[in-house]
Amino acid sequence: MVEDAADADPRAAVVAAVRRLDALGLNRGSTGNVSVRAPRDGVGGCWITPTGAAAQGLGADDLVWVGDDGRVDGRWQPSSETPMHLAVYAARADLHAVVHVHAVHATALACLRRPLPAFHYMVAVAGGDDVPCVPYHLFGSEALSQAVAAAFARRHAALLAHHGLVAGGRSLEQAMTVTVEVEALCRTYLAALAVGEPALLDAAQMAAVIERFTGYGRTARR
Numbered sequence: 001m002v003e004d005a006a007d008a009d010p011r012a013a014v015v016a017a018v019r020r021l022d023a024l025g026l027n028r029g030s031t032g033n034v035s036v037r038a039p040r041d042g043v044g045g046c047w048i049t050p051t052g053a054a055a056q057g058l059g060a061d062d063l064v065w066v067g068d069d070g071r072v073d074g075r076w077q078p079s080s081e082t083p084m085h086l087a088v089y090a091a092r093a094d095l096h097a098v099v100h101v102h103a104v105h106a107t108a109l110a111c112l113r114r115p116l117p118a119f120h121y122m123v124a125v126a127g128g129d130d131v132p133c134v135p136y137h138l139f140g141s142e143a144l145s146q147a148v149a150a151a152f153a154r155r156h157a158a159l160l161a162h163h164g165l166v167a168g169g170r171s172l173e174q175a176m177t178v179t180v181e182v183e184a185l186c187r188t189y190l191a192a193l194a195v196g197e198p199a200l201l202d203a204a205q206m207a208a209v210i211e212r213f214t215g216y217g218r219t220a221r222r
């Protein structure tokens with residue numbers, strides 16, 4: 001795992017992330033939710049924001065621990081999107097944080113049921129040559145969890161049709177970076193679409209970007 005603030009105090013790092021999403025205008029109302037992987041007593045699980053949690057007034061003590069075995073520890077109900085977070089952790093052992101938002105531009109593209117294609121090289125930030133759009137399923141449902149897990153087999157971000165965006169990272173910092181970048185890319189893509197259909201980078205061009213990104217990652221870890 002990449003070391004970041006979440007290693008020292010995972011709950012405080014989640015609270016800071018929610019406040020940052022709020023400050024950036026990405027956490028509309030209390031629709032966003034953030035988690036970090038946190039196994040306990042040999043059981044997989046995560047710390048996650050409570051349901052209906054507004055960023056203002058949210059403290060570390062308000063976070064809820066949820067285990068893969070269904071155990072819940074906290075003062076509040078966990079986010080209704082908890083099954084989706086746990087599904088990502090189950091699907092990807094390398095991911096340690098998940099951020100979910102209804103940010104305006106990512107959600108607008110998701111409402112068109114369109115993926116974010118390789119119109120810009122930074123699309124590779126999500127691990128491939130697009131950010132897929134998962135078909136619509138009811139929030140909090142097993143069907144949505146399974147669909148997101150399938151998308152995360154090859155990416156670490158996905159648009160959710162008629163819903164929003166979910167992003168994962170090896171660290172909370174990386175999950176936040178992917179969230180902010182994908183929202184910005186969706187905004188740019190929608191602006192380009194307003195004029196015409198943008199040309200796309202080809203598979204070789206995107207593979208070169210991904211290779212460069214992976215190289216940066218290796219360097220950063222040394």
Ligand SMILES: [Zn+2]
Nearest residue numbers: 031081139164
């Ligand atoms: Zn949602």
